[in-house]
Amino acid sequence: MSRIGKNPVSIPAGVTVDIKDGQVTVKGKLGELTQQVDSITVKQEEGRIVLERPSDSKDHRAKHGLYRALINNMIEGVSKGFTKELQLVGVGYRASNQGQRLELALGFSHNIVMNLAPEVKVETISEKGKDPIIKLTSHDKQLVGQVAAKIRGFRKPEPYKGKGVKFVGEVLRRKAGKSA
Numbered sequence: 001m002s003r004i005g006k007n008p009v010s011i012p013a014g015v016t017v018d019i020k021d022g023q024v025t026v027k028g029k030l031g032e033l034t035q036q037v038d039s040i041t042v043k044q045e046e047g048r049i050v051l052e053r054p055s056d057s058k059d060h061r062a063k064h065g066l067y068r069a070l071i072n073n074m075i076e077g078v079s080k081g082f083t084k085e086l087q088l089v090g091v092g093y094r095a096s097n098q099g100q101r102l103e104l105a106l107g108f109s110h111n112i113v114m115n116l117a118p119e120v121k122v123e124t125i126s127e128k129g130k131d132p133i134i135k136l137t138s139h140d141k142q143l144v145g146q147v148a149a150k151i152r153g154f155r156k157p158e159p160y161k162g163k164g165v166k167f168v169g170e171v172l173r174r175k176a177g178k179s180a
Contacts, residue, residue, distance in 0.1 A: 005064030009049040009072045012079050017044055024071055028078025030139040035074060037067050077139040084148040086134040090163040095124045095132045106155040120147050
């Protein structure tokens with residue numbers, strides 16, 4: 001049996017969960033998220049959510065843990081939210097934002113302008129002598145991860161000097177340069 005799927009998901013105060021026709025809707029102080037659930041039974045009992053599968057087939061076992069994790073992330077997102085921080089390492093690399101419009105200078109001949117979804121809040125931190133940081137916050141874990149991956153994809157960190165866009169705290173595999 002799925003070890004993750006067996007664990008019940010506790011519902012914190014201030015979060016309401018509505019289950020109708022295989023669709024789970026979670027509302028909280030930060031927003032509202034919905035997830036379609038198929039072939040897995042979702043029940044709400046005593047301030048927690050329990051997921052059960054009809055059989056031990058490979059498909060049902062996989063979806064059991066998947067939907068439990070998705071519902072848990074939805075509940076955590078609408079109550080606490082998710083944050084991703086990206087660091088721009090390199091001379092002349094800059095980031096600025098006006099509302100939902102993020103402008104990046106990453107060493108190309110032109111600046112990259114990116115319009116972000118309204119669910120994602122963006123903040124840029126630029127201190128003298130430190131690398132610029134882009135802070136992305138949202139109640140949707142999948143969306144904030146996708147936006148962060150897209151920004152990182154503009155200039156991935158290279159293995160020699162480590163220049164590029166990387167996640168804060170990310171450990172890069174470094175290579176030795178030319179030996180004279």
